Amino acid sequence: MIPPDVSVLTCTYDRPGMLAECLASVRAQTHASWEHLVWDNGSTDPRVQDVLREAVRDPRVRVFRSERNIDQPARRWNDLIDRSVGRCICFLDDDNTKDSIFLEALLGVLAADSALDAVTCGFREVREDGSVVENHSNFRTN
Numbered sequence: 562m563i564p565p566d567v568s569v570l571t572c573t574y575d576r577p578g579m580l581a582e583c584l585a586s587v588r589a590q591t592h593a594s595w596e597h598l599v600w601d602n603g604s605t606d607p608r609v610q611d612v613l614r615e616a617v618r619d620p621r622v623r624v625f626r627s628e629r630n631i632d633q634p635a636r637r638w639n640d641l642i643d644r645s646v647g648r649c650i651c652f653l654d655d656d657n658t659k660d661s662i663f664l665e666a667l668l669g670v671l672a673a674d675s676a677l678d679a680v681t682c683g684f685r686e687v688r689e690d691g692s693v694v695e696n697h698s699n700f701r702t703n
Contacts (some may be wrong), residue, residue, distance in 0.1 A: 565576055567595045568597075568651070570641040571655050574602040574630060575605060593650065598625070600694065
């Protein structure tokens with residue numbers, strides 16, 4: 562089996578609506594070679610399980626669940642990193658989404674400069690009142 566280009570990693574806890582949007586934004590990517598690993602940190606809201614049952618219908622999505630809330634974020638992220646098989650990793654919090662061209666653009670930047678070890682991106686926050694805040698202070702490192 563050929564590993565995916567990108568492992569998208571998401572941790573979640575009791576935010577079914579936001580998680581559904583997050584998952585949908587990954588499914589909508591123009592670049593299709595990805596896997597999405599989701600850590601459910603012991604959610605008590607049954608709607609989270611409904612969202613995750615629907616998500617795993619896509620074989621690129623894998624879900625891991627702790628029985629109780631583990632208050633150690635690094636442990637959750639490290640567990641997902643250890644389980645990932647993609648050539649690179651993208652962290653995506655459950656309350657975030659990505660534009661459909663995000664993975665394609667990310668991989669394009671990495672392909673254009675083989676000396677890069679990491680790439681980050683800016684963000685666009687749409688607030689409840691409809692106002693938009695953007696931060697595009699991107700950086701690259703090697």
